[in-house]
Amino acid sequence: MGNLRAGIIPVTPFQQNCTVLFDEDTKSGVVVDPGGDVDVILQTVRENGLTIEAIWLTHGHIDHAGGADELRERLNVKIIGPHKDDLPLLSGLEDQARMFGLDMEVRNVTPDQWLVDGDTVSFGTSTFEVYHAPGHAPGHVIYFSREEGFAHLGDVLFAGSIGRTDLPGGDHQTLLNSIRDKVLPLGDEIGFICGHGPGSRIGDERRSNPFLKGL
Numbered sequence: 001m002g003n004l005r006a007g008i009i010p011v012t013p014f015q016q017n018c019t020v021l022f023d024e025d026t027k028s029g030v031v032v033d034p035g036g037d038v039d040v041i042l043q044t045v046r047e048n049g050l051t052i053e054a055i056w057l058t059h060g061h062i063d064h065a066g067g068a069d070e071l072r073e074r075l076n077v078k079i080i081g082p083h084k085d086d087l088p089l090l091s092g093l094e095d096q097a098r099m100f101g102l103d104m105e106v107r108n109v110t111p112d113q114w115l116v117d118g119d120t121v122s123f124g125t126s127t128f129e130v131y132h133a134p135g136h137a138p139g140h141v142i143y144f145s146r147e148e149g150f151a152h153l154g155d156v157l158f159a160g161s162i163g164r165t166d167l168p169g170g171d172h173q174t175l176l177n178s179i180r181d182k183v184l185p186l187g188d189e190i191g192f193i194c195g196h197g198p199g200s201r202i203g204d205e206r207r208s209n210p211f212l213k214g215l
Contacts, residue, residue, distance in 0.1 A: 004126050004148045006193055009044055011037040012104065014063035019152060019193055022050050023124030030123050032056045032143070032152055033064040033195065034071045036104050041071060053123045057081045058154030059137035060089030061167065062096040062106060064195060069107040078112035080121055083132045086139025089169065115141050128152075131182040135175025136163030144186055151192040151202075157183055159200035162211045180215045 003025050009018040012035045020041075022029025028051045034041055045052055052075050057065050059082050072079050089096070090109050097106040115121070117132040121143065128143040136155045140163075143152045155163035157179055165172040188203025206212055 002148060003124075004145065004150065006150075007044065007048070008193065009037070009041055011035045011040065012063045012066065013102065015196065016063040017193060017195055017197075020044065020048075020050065020052075021123070021126070021152070022048075023126060026124045027051055028053055028124040030054045030056050031071060031075075033058055033154065034067040035063040035065065036067040036106070038067045038070045038074065038105075041067070042074060045075075052077055054121075055079045056121065056143065056152075057090075057111065058142065058152065058195065059140040060086035060093070061137060061155070062093050062100065062102070064154065065090055065109060066093055066097065066104065066106040069109040070105065072109075072112075079109065080113045081111060081115040081130070082137075082141045083116060083134075083139035084114040085134065086137055086169075089137060089139070133178035133182045135165060135171055135173075135178045137167075138169040140178075142182065144190075149187075149190055151183075151186055151190055153183060153192045153194050155195040157192070157202075157205060157209075158194045158196060159198050159205070160209055162209070163195075176211075176215060179212065184212075184215065 007020045011018045016035045019032040115130045119130040190202045193199045
């Protein structure tokens, strides 16, 4: 990658990859999916001398969005994404916390800007294309930097696996369609970060991920 850098902060009991994307030269960046542990996120931002321009959400599950409203308030920045089909999830984050029996600070949240397929978002000198990729969650979006050959896929595709589809709003075939139509066409050489576990390359997953056989 050029000037684009990514740092991962595992947050919440789900060990979700809260990701800080930033420009190495300008130190401007965004926080992707602040699911919780906001103090830890802020400490990382401060220690690295970063200026956060916005919060980007891939989807509305608690481990990705549970800390977004608090972080927005403390950084005084806007929340961008996901697609508006995740409004019910984001409006029910406190209910999700109770459902999972989580003892963590969670607030329902409404983003400042919804995203749709074909939008672009940017910070510093980096521009990302937005693709609506439902299946794991109805309003899930992914972020793709064509210039850097890098994508943030949230919980759509993992190294060796795919997002679960047994949560409210999930649908297995819809997820496979999203991977086939939105992720694989990005190109085999594209490296990605995902919502849990290590990242990978799209080509490696196309060749070896058992869930992608036949796509």
